[in-house]
Amino acid sequence: MNLDWWTGTIDEARLSDTFDNDALISGRAWTDFCEQLKGAGEHILREDVPSSPLDRATGYRHLMGLLWTGITQAMTFSDPMHPCFSQVARTDVFKWGLDCPDAAYRSASIDGSQNYRIDGRLGTAHYLSFQVNEGMTNHGNLRGDQLALEPDGTFVLWVGPDKQSGNWMPTPPDADFLIVRQFFYDWNTETTASLHVERVPDSDSTLAGVENLNTPTPDRVARQLASIATWLNASAKFWVDVEVMGQMSDRNRFQAATAKPESGGAIENLNGWGHFDLGPDEALIIDVQPADALYWSVHLGNFWWESLDYSHRYTSINGFQAALDEDGNFRAVVAHRDPGFMNWLDSCGHSRGPMLFRWIVADHAPEPECKVVPFNQIRHHLPSSTHQITPSERKAVIASRHAGVLRRFAL
Secondary structure: OOOOOOOHHHHHHHHOOOOOHHHHHOOHHHHHHHHHHHHHHHHOOOOOOOOOHHHHHHHHHHHHHHHHHHHHHHHOOOEOOEOOOOOOOOOOOOOOOOOOOOEEEEEEEOOOOOEEEEEEEOOOOOEEEEEEEEOOEEEEEEEHHHOOOOOOOEEEEEEOOOOOOOEEEOOOOOOOEEEEEEEOOOOOOOOOOEEEEEEEOOOOOOOOOOOOOOOOOHHHHHHHHHHHHHHHHHHHHHHHHHHHHHHHHOEOEEOOOEEOHHHOOOOOEEEEEEEEEOOOOEEEEEEEOOOOEEEEEEEEEOOOOOEOOOOOOOOEEEOOOOOEOOOOOEEEEEEOOOOOEOOEEEOOOOOEEEEEEEEEEEOOOOOOEEEEEEHHHHHHHOOOOOOEOOHHHHHHHHHHHHHHHHHHOOO
16 A cells, blocks of 8 residues: 555655755755645646535645645654654644544654653543554554553553563554544543653663754755655545545445554544535434444544534534434434534535544444435434434534633643
8 A cells, every 4th residue: 555645654754864965955855845735736626526615725725734734744853762742633723534523642653673661641531542553554552441550540551572561562563653542522521641652772772862853954854845745745635535435435324334453543443434425405314323332423524534623513423422312323414504403413514525433442333324315304304302402502512612622732
């Protein structure tokens, strides 16, 4: 699989041994960078991509977000010999790869041949997971509730090839990435974990003499410019291709949910991808009996595989937020305007886009039933017990969501 769209390729450019001083000194590296940025816009104008004013604006803003993400990845200190956890990713603003609206993501670069110690204190996030990756391939997960804790509530987690007593995650030689996911059920009360990572030197090495891999040498900056541009183009194309194919095969329905460790997914996470395609006066009713799961959620995205605005709009629902009917089923309505039911998934004006169910540590993978109905007939297709909501109640719920998002990403 071509992994040019994976952000790790930008980190690899920083560590590369390929040198080309003249590319930067002559200005060629910058010219090539700008030309590739220009080419990325072609993915917005493709004939198989929606062309409404909203979609065009979203597409070009998506490219701005990708550029910011790529530059941030290149500029952030990321050395597997001297690792640190990244800041919590602001997915309420910068979105990529159908991020989870309940999540706070962090990561650190590692070397699979080295040993690392993570010191931490568990917060109260509903789901906390540590994951070892080699590129996009997942080599293992360990959850917060599986950690052995000290009497004071702290923990030590060892990551590396050498087996350790207590909490330990093994790494293959080519492991290069550690991902931390925290998923929040109650956005207004749950707290993040406190984490610190450091490499543990062997008898022949030392932590002294830290080299700043962001020192602007001509060859390094040239490599970084090239990697950012390549990644941006590949990412813009990749996610559009995924949605185009999804619309052809799974329009207004969900695929069977499966774990996708080869694509970077957590081993315990069953992903059910789907795609909506609705006219202005249509709605999609989703009907499913939830699995017995540690965590589950459903949310919408735009054509560029960005989660829709979950801070100011009602575009996602998790197991804590969901209102179940008397028969125990979860029924949600995907629509362009508020239908007056609690479980509304707001399309934010997008006619097409992805949908995603996540079932984590679940006893099975449910198969949702989907039905497209006229907007003015939604009531006829739902049980009388389906929870309704007034406009003022909806306003209060969204205000609470927004406060929860600001709390999650507060520095």
